[in-house]
Amino acid sequence: MIIVAGTLTVAPEDREAYLDGCRAVVEQARAAPGCLEFAIGPDLVEDGRITVLERWRGRAELEAFRGSGPDDAQTAVLLAADVTEYDVVRAHDGPPLALPPSIGSPAASALLGKGVRDLRDVAALTERELLSWHGVGPKAVTRLREALAEAGLTFAG
Incomplete structure (x- = not known):
């Protein structure tokens, strides 16, 4: 756009x-x-x-x-x-799709520090990429996968 x-x-x-x-x-x-x-x-x-x-x-x-x-x-x-x-690299339609609080503070801080603000931003990433970030572990990725599924989204790749 x-x-x-x-x-x-x-x-x-x-x-x-x-x-x-x-x-x-x-x-x-x-x-x-x-x-x-x-x-x-x-x-x-x-x-x-x-x-x-x-x-x-x-x-x-x-x-x-x-x-x-x-x-x-x-x-x-x-x-x-x-x-x-x-x-514009990426535009979001509709209201924000909030990150689930169940991912924990370290993961939330890591995501926000990388510019990831909502689930549509998460959907542009791979699980492997997320796991490489300090503060994002397997539990957070699982919770993010579940939240993505509820929103009708998936991880990239």
Whole structure:
């Protein structure tokens, strides 16, 4: 998934016209293959600031749409642009699937220290990998396997 997020700055008196000019681009983006979200809107605090948020299924879809941005007249009124593209490695849908407390504090600390925050993160790992981490023993792996099964997940590999 690709996320494009940031801000554009225009003179406060130009913001409404700029946003009106973006309406067709937003409609076109939302109809484009692979577009998950596309929003351009006014900042609630700063009069000349515009917030941009895009989510794309992948790079190919974003690149196919890329030429549909602001036209030259819109670009001319931009005073600044601070927009960044993020390539998301892993996204979680739905609420977090908590790590079971029964794995014990040493294992929980080891997992959190490696960036493992919920069961979907655990499902990206192998049992062998987990067992190689200090603090994660066979009992914790068994409890994690059981929790994964209850959530309809399994270890990788």
